[in-house]
Amino acid sequence: MKLLVTGGAGFIGSAVIRHIIHNTKDEVINLDKLTYAGNLESLAEVSDSERYAFEQVDICNRAEVDRVLAQHKPDAIMHLAAESHVDRSIDGPAEFIETNIVGTYTLLDATRSYWNTLPEAKKTAFRFHHISTDEVYGDLPHPSEKTNVEEHLFTEQTPYAPSSPYSASKASSDHLVRAWHRTYGLPVLITNCSNNYGPYHFPEKLIPLMILNALEGKPLPVYGKGDQIRDWLFVEDHARALYKVVTEGKVGETYNIGGHNEKQNIEVVNTLCDILQELRPQENSYRSLVITVTDRPGHDRRYAIDASKIENELGWAPEETFETGIRKTVQWYLDNLDWCQRVQDGSYQRERLGAAE
Ligand code: NAD
Numbered sequence: 001m002k003l004l005v006t007g008g009a010g011f012i013g014s015a016v017i018r019h020i021i022h023n024t025k026d027e028v029i030n031l032d033k034l035t036y037a038g039n040l041e042s043l044a045e046v047s048d049s050e051r052y053a054f055e056q057v058d059i060c061n062r063a064e065v066d067r068v069l070a071q072h073k074p075d076a077i078m079h080l081a082a083e084s085h086v087d088r089s090i091d092g093p094a095e096f097i098e099t100n101i102v103g104t105y106t107l108l109d110a111t112r113s114y115w116n117t118l119p120e121a122k123k124t125a126f127r128f129h130h131i132s133t134d135e136v137y138g139d140l141p142h143p144s145e146k147t148n149v150e151e152h153l154f155t156e157q158t159p160y161a162p163s164s165p166y167s168a169s170k171a172s173s174d175h176l177v178r179a180w181h182r183t184y185g186l187p188v189l190i191t192n193c194s195n196n197y198g199p200y201h202f203p204e205k206l207i208p209l210m211i212l213n214a215l216e217g218k219p220l221p222v223y224g225k226g227d228q229i230r231d232w233l234f235v236e237d238h239a240r241a242l243y244k245v246v247t248e249g250k251v252g253e254t255y256n257i258g259g260h261n262e263k264q265n266i267e268v269v270n271t272l273c274d275i276l277q278e279l280r281p282q283e284n285s286y287r288s289l290v291i292t293v294t295d296r297p298g299h300d301r302r303y304a305i306d307a308s309k310i311e312n313e314l315g316w317a318p319e320e321t322f323e324t325g326i327r328k329t330v331q332w333y334l335d336n337l338d339w340c341q342r343v344q345d346g347s348y349q350r351e352r353l354g355a356a357e
Contacts, residue, residue, distance in 0.1 A: 002027045003246070004074035006059055006107065007081030009038035011201045012131070012235055012242075016078060019239040021046040029072045031065075032081065033058040039343050042200040059103035062110055069114040076127040076246050077111060079104065082170065085204055086135070087354025089166035090297060100169035101176070104130070108180045115186060129189045129246040130177040134231070134256065135167035136160050136192060139300035144227065153306035154192070156254045163298045181252050189249045191242060193257040194305045198235035198325065199332040203340055206265065207326075209350055210272050211333045212340055214286045220273075221352065224295030226266030229302040233259035234325035237318040244314050255314070258305025261322040266290075268326075275330045296354055 003020060007013040008030030020026050032038045034056055046052050053072070057064040059081050081103065083089065083096045108128070115126055137154045138161030146152075160175075162168040174190055181188040201208045210220050241257045249255060263271075273286035310316045320328070333340065344350075 001075045001247075002029070002072065004029045004031060004068070004072065004077045006031045006077070006079045007038070008032050009034055009040055009042060010080060010084070011037070011042075012196055012238060013080040014039075014042035014200055015198065015235045015239040016080065016242055017043060017052070018046055019236065019243060021049050021052055024243070025051075027051040027053075029053045029055060029068065029074060031055045031057050031059070031068055035083075036347060037084065037202050039200075041339060041342065059107045060098060062106050065107060065110040066113070069110060075122070075125065076129065077107070078129045078131065078242060078246055079107060080131045082173075083166070085353070086164045086166045087204070087296065089164055089169070090354035093165035093169075096165050096169040100166075101172045104173035105176055108176060108186070112180060112184050112186055124187075127187055127189060127246055127249075127251070128177070128180075129191070129242070129249070130174065131242060132170050132174050132190055132192045133167065134192050134194045134258070134303050134305055135164070135300065136162050136171040136174055137303075138163055138167075140302045140304055142227070142229065142301040149302070150304075153304045154256060155306045156192075156256055156309055163300050187251040189245055189251065190254040191245055191257055192254065193238055193241075194231040194233050194259060194303055196233055196235045196238050198329050199336070200339070201235070203344055203350060204348060204353065206268065207272065207329060208333060208340070210269050211276070211330060213350060214273060214276055214289055215280065215337075217289065218350075219291045220269055220286075220289045221291055221293040222266055222269055223293060223299060226269070226292065227264045228299060229262050229264055229304065230268075231258045231304045232261040232263055232268070232322055232325075233257065233318060234320035234328075237320055237325075240319075241310060241316045244316050245310070248314050250313070255310040256305050256307055257310055257316075258307045259318050259320075259322070260307070262302075262304050263322060271326055272330060275327055279330065279334060293352065294355055
């Protein structure tokens with residue numbers, strides 16, 4: 001199979017491409033604009049493969065997207081390209097509207113034109129897999145407000161109620177993808193996943209930010225009370241789930257993906273501090289660096305996924321627990337501090353983003 005992966009130089013896209021090159025015989029074309037979040041270095045271990053090709057293209061550029069489709073003739077598209085950081089969407093929503101909504105529309109319409117040129121068998125087998133987030137569902141009851149919160153999980157039927165410019169733009173793109181299926185018959189699949197963590201995560205996100213600040217003895221800024229709950233999934237488990245969905249998923253269906261790992265942000269930060277204390281012991285505990293800062297405006301209180309559909313229908317389950325995955329992640333950052341330095345390249349100094357002050 002020949003797969004076109006958009007956003008393949010990003011955190012999850014690069015994990016997907018590494019997974020495909022290492023574990024299958026498929027070919028991959030990586031279509032990526034290379035924004036601040038895209039780094040080809042994350043693909044160094046697979047970029048020499050004859051089954052890998054790179055195209056530096058913006059998904060909003062219709063002519064270039066048409067060219068790539070005509071030239072490479074993919075059998076399926078996995079669409080991950082997006083602006084992905086909630087805090088940046090608060091400071092500057094325009095790029096989120098452009099890439100996540102207009103870009104997804106451009107890609108969908110170009111795909112429809114290409115798909116219509118395919119011979120019948122290839123047309124039937126073709127898949128457009130849109131990779132989305134659980135943030136489209138808004139937030140769930142939090143244990144501080146309600147008992148038995150474990151009964152409240154996001155299912156594929158949960159109504160959309162996005163809170164941030166980021167999640168609203170992703171929700172819009174999900175709607176476009178469903179409309180292209182219903183109206184034009186494009187064979188689509190959608191996945192909505194919880195928070196990912198793991199190697200090659202850009203240092204603006206909670207886990208790498210805390211690891212790098214801690215190692216430099218800088219404050220560890222926790223938003224509000226730090227009691228927001230996320231359902232953490234190791235990125236390589238997500239990559240395996242995505243490959244299963246694009247190859248075995250049922251056309252028109254949505255699959256929620258999650259790790260059964262509900263943790264408060266403060267618990268995550270304390271865990272990171274404790275693992276660092278073990279791996280890089282220092283006199284003052286890393287926990288003493290934790291400070292609280294003004295909360296993110298509109299901050300969702302709790303996300304948690306019911307992943308039973310993908311587990312029952314496609315036989316996927318995460319291989320990592322939070323405890324094993326987070327340890328691997330900390331070790332990876334300790335071993336790859338040079339990658340972290342290079343991707344920050346002077347334009348981002350781990351400053352506070354999205355405070356909307
Ligand atoms: P990321 O920010 O690390 O990577 C995004 C990639 O898209 C980058 O390589 C960037 O260069 C590329 N890109 C951005 N704009 C582009 C454009 N206009 N044209 C072409 N390429 C462009 O993001 P990520 O964390 O890897 O997330 C990938 C996808 O998964 C996103 O769609 C995101 O919404 C979704 N998702 C992320 C998470 C998470 O926890 N990170 C969870 C669920 C879903």
